[in-house]
Amino acid sequence: xxxxxxxxxxxxPQAIEAKWQAVWQEQHTFRATETDPRExxxxxxxxxxxxxxxxxxxxxxxxxxxxxxxxxxxxGRNVLHPMGWDAFGMPAENAASKQNVHPREWTYSNINTMxxxxxxxxxxxxxxxEVTTCSPEYAHREQELFLKLFDKGLVYRKLSQVxxxxxxxxxLANEQVIDGKGWRSGAPVERKELSQWxxxxxxxxxxxxxxxxxxxxxxxxxxxxxxxxxxxxxHGLEFAFTIDGLDETLPVYTTRPDTLMGVTFCxxxxxxxxxxxxxxxxxxxxxxxxxxxxxxxSEEAIERLEKxxxxxxxxxxxxxxGERVPIFIANFVLMNYGTGAVMAVPAHDxxxxxxxxxxxxxxxxxxxxxxxxxxxxTLTAAxxxxxxxxxxxxxxxxxxxxxxxxxxxxxxxxGLGQATTQYRLRDWGISRQRYWGNPIPVIxxxxxxxVPVPTTRLPVALPEDVELTGxxxxxxxxxxxxxxxxxxxxxxxxxxxxxxxxxxxxSWYFLRYCCPDFQGPLDVQRVNHWMPVDQYxxxxxxxxxxxxxxxxxxxxxxxxxxxxxxxxxxxxxTQGMVRKDTFRCPEHGWRYPEEVTQQPDGLYCTACAARxxxxxxxxxxxxxxxxxxxxxxxxxxxxxxxxxxxxxxAPPEQDLEWNDNGVDGAWRFLNRLWRMVQExxxxxxxxxxxxxxxxxxxxxLRTKIHETIDRVTRDVQRFQFNTGVSAVMExxxxxxxxxxxxxxxxRSAEQLxxxxxxxxxxxxxxxxxxxxxxxxxxQRLGHTTxxxxxxxxxxxPAALQRAEITLVVQINGKLRARLTVAADASRETIxxxxxxxxxxxxxxxxxxxxxxxxxxxxxxNIVAG
RNA sequence: GCCGGGAUGGCGAAACAGGUAUACGCACCAGACUCAAAAUCUGGCGGACGCAAGUCCAUGUCGGUUCGAUUCCGACUCCCGGCACCA
Numbered sequence: 001x002x003x004x005x006x007x008x009x010x011x012x013p014q015a016i017e018a019k020w021q022a023v024w025q026e027q028h029t030f031r032a033t034e035t036d037p038r039e040x041x042x043x044x045x046x047x048x049x050x051x052x053x054x055x056x057x058x059x060x061x062x063x064x065x066x067x068x069x070x071x072x073x074x075x076g077r078n079v080l081h082p083m084g085w086d087a088f089g090m091p092a093e094n095a096a097s098k099q100n101v102h103p104r105e106w107t108y109s110n111i112n113t114m115x116x117x118x119x120x121x122x123x124x125x126x127x128x129x130e131v132t133t134c135s136p137e138y139a140h141r142e143q144e145l146f147l148k149l150f151d152k153g154l155v156y157r158k159l160s161q162v163x164x165x166x167x168x169x170x171x172l173a174n175e176q177v178i179d180g181k182g183w184r185s186g187a188p189v190e191r192k193e194l195s196q197w198x199x200x201x202x203x204x205x206x207x208x209x210x211x212x213x214x215x216x217x218x219x220x221x222x223x224x225x226x227x228x229x230x231x232x233x234x235h236g237l238e239f240a241f242t243i244d245g246l247d248e249t250l251p252v253y254t255t256r257p258d259t260l261m262g263v264t265f266c267x268x269x270x271x272x273x274x275x276x277x278x279x280x281x282x283x284x285x286x287x288x289x290x291x292x293x294x295x296x297x298s299e300e301a302i303e304r305l306e307k308x309x310x311x312x313x314x315x316x317x318x319x320x321x322g323e324r325v326p327i328f329i330a331n332f333v334l335m336n337y338g339t340g341a342v343m344a345v346p347a348h349d350x351x352x353x354x355x356x357x358x359x360x361x362x363x364x365x366x367x368x369x370x371x372x373x374x375x376x377x378t379l380t381a382a383x384x385x386x387x388x389x390x391x392x393x394x395x396x397x398x399x400x401x402x403x404x405x406x407x408x409x410x411x412x413x414x415g416l417g418q419a420t421t422q423y424r425l426r427d428w429g430i431s432r433q434r435y436w437g438n439p440i441p442v443i444x445x446x447x448x449x450x451v452p453v454p455t456t457r458l459p460v461a462l463p464e465d466v467e468l469t470g471x472x473x474x475x476x477x478x479x480x481x482x483x484x485x486x487x488x489x490x491x492x493x494x495x496x497x498x499x500x501x502x503x504x505x506x507s508w509y510f511l512r513y514c515c516p517d518f519q520g521p522l523d524v525q526r527v528n529h530w531m532p533v534d535q536y537x538x539x540x541x542x543x544x545x546x547x548x549x550x551x552x553x554x555x556x557x558x559x560x561x562x563x564x565x566x567x568x569x570x571x572x573x574t575q576g577m578v579r580k581d582t583f584r585c586p587e588h589g590w591r592y593p594e595e596v597t598q599q600p601d602g603l604y605c606t607a608c609a610a611r612x613x614x615x616x617x618x619x620x621x622x623x624x625x626x627x628x629x630x631x632x633x634x635x636x637x638x639x640x641x642x643x644x645x646x647x648x649x650a651p652p653e654q655d656l657e658w659n660d661n662g663v664d665g666a667w668r669f670l671n672r673l674w675r676m677v678q679e680x681x682x683x684x685x686x687x688x689x690x691x692x693x694x695x696x697x698x699x700x701l702r703t704k705i706h707e708t709i710d711r712v713t714r715d716v717q718r719f720q721f722n723t724g725v726s727a728v729m730e731x732x733x734x735x736x737x738x739x740x741x742x743x744x745x746x747r748s749a750e751q752l753x754x755x756x757x758x759x760x761x762x763x764x765x766x767x768x769x770x771x772x773x774x775x776x777x778x779q780r781l782g783h784t785t786x787x788x789x790x791x792x793x794x795x796x797p798a799a800l801q802r803a804e805i806t807l808v809v810q811i812n813g814k815l816r817a818r819l820t821v822a823a824d825a826s827r828e829t830i831x832x833x834x835x836x837x838x839x840x841x842x843x844x845x846x847x848x849x850x851x852x853x854x855x856x857x858x859x860x861n862i863v864a865g
Numbered sequence: 866g867c868c869g870g871g872a873u874g875g876c877g878a879a880a881c882a883g884g885u886a887u888a889c890g891c892a893c894c895a896g897a898c899u900c901a902a903a904a905u906c907u908g909g910c911g912g913a914c915g916c917a918a919g920u921c922c923a924u925g926u927c928g929g930u931u932c933g934a935u936u937c938c939g940a941c942u943c944c945c946g947g948c949a950c951c952a
Contacts, residue, residue, distance in 0.1 A: 220869095220870095221869065221870080222868095222869050222870065222946075222947075223869095224869095225868060225869050225947085226868085226869080226946095226947060226948080228868090229867090229868065229869095229947080229948060230947095230948080232951065234951075234952090236952080252952080253951095253952070254952060255951090255952065256952075267952085307950085330950095331950090332950045332952095333950085333952080334950075334951065334952085336951095337951045337952075338951075338952065341952095342952045343952080344952085345952090349952070350866090350950090351950055351952075352952085422951075422952090423951090424951050540946080540947090543946095543947080544947085544948095648877090648878095648889085648890075649877060649878085649890090650877070650878075651878090654871095654878095655945085656877090657876090657877065659876085659877070659891075661876090661877095661890095661891050661892070662876095662877065662890075662891060664891085665890055665891055666890090668890095668904095668905095669890080671904095671905095672905095675905095711881095714881070718881090720879095722877090722878075722879085722889085722890095723878090723879065723880095723888085723889080725889075725890090726878090726879075726888065726889035726890075727888095727889085728889095729889055729890075730888080730889070733889090806885080807885085808884075808885045810884085810885090810932085810933070812932070812933080813884090813931090813932060813933035813934095814933090815885060818885070839919090850932090851932060852932090853884090853932050853933075855884060858884055858885085859884055859885075859933090861884080861932055861933065862932090863932045863933090
């Protein structure tokens with residue numbers, strides 16, 4: 001019987017995982033306290049919406065977060081790693097109306113399921129800090145925060161054009177409208193005018209923009225670029241045209257003051273006050289305006305190609321030339337950007353150009369590019385590039401960038417206009433006409449107007465008895481809930497029936513984690529102990545929505561004195577999606593893998609024998625029938641295998657292709673590791689090596705151990721988790737060489753020492769990846785302390801010194817020979833050895849050496865010709 | 866259209882800071898063990914030519930810088946993501 005055969009027990013992940021999860025829970029291993037003197041590290045993962053069960057996206061997100069948390073803990077940090085539930089929202093209401101359960105019941109039941117699932121993954125959360133946003137406690141604290149923002153003047157109510165989702169019967173924020181459709185229902189969004197609550201995010205536009213520069217190191221370029229674009233800051237000139245025959249003016253905003261002399265008409269939005277005035281007198285105008293507003297989205301795409309307008313018959317007078325130009329109501333002018341009216345320069349703006357072509361308006365070139373001169377008659381598209389001004393009176397001959405400044409100066413000097421800054425960003429509309437959200441704590445009093453609910457009368461609780469039909473506003477329909485008295489005058493009054501956008505909850509949950517039990521909005525001391533978040537991990541899909549709102553909310557709370565730092569998330573890691581092949585049958589649509597049969601020439605539908613179309617890898621989703629249930633993997637292979645596969649298959653930012661064979665690979669590796677450590681644990685006990693051994697081969701193994709420590713440490717720090725795994729795999733492979741049956745079973749003391757060091761190092765380096773297995777191996781290696789509370793290993797500089805190195809000999813940059821030499825060999829020795837190599841001599845035959853490039857420790861390149 | 870990211874074996878991917886391209890894993894092939902299979906172990910595995918030693922070619926395409934380029938620069942193709950009448 002050889003050494004390997006009596007390998008005792010098999011790796012049993014279910015038993016091991018249950019065992020260690022229980023230990024961690026009982027001993028509160030991952031509890032974080034503010035009194036811990038070690039340096040704090042706040043690791044945050046985006047909390048889930050409790051939709052029912054966890055999916056692979058969650059598994060990936062939380063595995064990555066857990067790896068970082070465990071790594072930082074081993075590195076000696078006091079780690080805060082909390083978890084909670086983003087629990088308000090529409091699905092609960094939909095489920096309620098369909099299944100006749102209360103949204104609260106549905107939500108909490110899902111939370112219980114998902115908490116159990118997350119716990120089965122062995123994630124190192126401090127569950128004591130669990131936060132549930134639909135809890136009366138959280139809603140209470142949020143209402144308090146709302147009132148603080150209200151007092152700060154950051155909340156207001158106004159009549160506004162809203163995006164109305166006709167299916168969900170609710171208002172959507174601009175960010176929630178995707179391709180003109182509701183982000184949730186997918187229904188074409190309509191325009192409607194309603195009184196809405198807003199948070200003044202625009203008051204922070206400049207700071208939100210400037211803050212992105214501060215995040216250059218820690219945030220991905222894509223996210224910063226998306227937010228920059230979303231904020232959309234631009235500089236320009238605001239001035240007014242006088243209107244011929246009317247005693248009012250038409251203010252416009254332009255970023256191209258240099259094209260001022262090319263104006264041949266003006267365009268105003270359909271919702272512009274002037275348009276309404278015109279409509280009052282001209283029925284045709286009214287018809288046109290209505291057409292603009294009711295245009296469905298499907299038609300809108302077509303409509304976008306065509307610039308439509310209605311000539312009001314009014315004339316605008318150019319402030320510098322006095323020229324009269326027509327004013328159009330145009331379907332492409334937006335009311336809520338700039339002034340809702342634009343000066344039109346068809347020669348230098350593509351939209352104006354198209355409009356001018358369809359309405360036969362003059363096109364006047366005022367900027368000439370270097371080279372071929374442009375002619376308005378023959379132009380086929382607007383010229384938007386740089387050039388020299390012409391037909392522009394006093395500005396002729398200036399380059400257009402200088403002209404921008406000159407035109408602005410002229411307007412300012414003559415009191416005709418001013419330099420202004422515009423933002424694309426608009427205030428955050430938070431009103432939702434839903435039940436399952438946090439009520440806006442304001443009372444409408446007929447006498448006193450809008451009166452905030454006094455903090456002593458908070459929280460405004462949701463009524464339990466509510467009828468959910470799936471449409472309209474349940475709170476407004478409730479017979480008694482909204483009836484109350486005015487806190488100011490005591491007269492009968494009504495509650496606000498709008499609830500807050502659920503992005504409000506996720507805008508401060510990371511602050512609540514710092515003090516989940518605090519009897520007040522936020523415990524400033526504890527919040528400032530943990531904030532800012534050192535590392536935030538989540539999906540790229542929140543690049544603008546959540547991540548912009550949260551930054552704003554945090555800054556607003558800072559200005560209320562509740563938190564000190566300027567930016568909430570120092571570093572951001574956006575993980576890629578989990579994808580899988582899709583199968584589609586021409587007859588039956590999307591098919592599950594088990595509904596597909598493999599034939600030599602392809603895949604066929606089991607139901608109808610039609611040939612299957614194998615789609616490209618797509619994000620896992622129920623509709624595509626390409627989901628893999630994480631619970632199946634965890635039950636079949638164990639959480640450690642699932643975690644290892646997730647971390648090994650791709651770097652975190654990249655999309656990950658789910659592959660069953662890859663899961664097998666992870667499983668096999670863990671078994672190999674298990675057997676190896678078992679075998680070493682069975683050898684005579686010996687403390688791990690502290691010094692380099694005398695045996696050269698053994699020295700190489702110990703060098704490998706320390707190189708692995710070095711590589712994994714670097715890889716984890718730069719989030720290259722996959723290569724960290726590779727490094728440990730190499731170490732395991734190298735160590736196994738010493739355990740194979742061919743090696744003699746009588747082992748020297750130094751051999752026992754190095755083998756033990758190898759086993760312990762592999763265990764600890766993999767602990768953040770596969771915590772249960774490594775914890776078990778650690779115990780089996782004879783330790784009584786827990787690996788989760790151990791410290792990360794450091795490298796022995798002596799072990800990293802290789803005695804021999806292999807370097808490369810090149811001729812003209814081409815590899816011609818490899819030399820293994822003593823690490824301290826001199827350049828002369830190596831050059832002589834290199835030139836003595838037969839292959840070098842062969843390739844140098846007939847050539848003269850012109851130059852020698854010497855890279856110590858790496859290569860020697862002979863330049864010859 | 867604009868902004869951002871990417872393209873390396875049959876596949877997922879690696880290459881710290883311009884210096885051995887294809888580490889690690891998967892799949893596949895061959896062998897060992899087995900009555901057999903699974904598991905495990907050993908070996909092979911970018912392409913072409915060659916008995917072999919070896920030679921040449923290859924990191925989306927084309928060009929440039931360099932002794933040397935997957936890496937830097939320029940142009941292009943394709944893919945992915947975001948934004949899209951923002952004046």
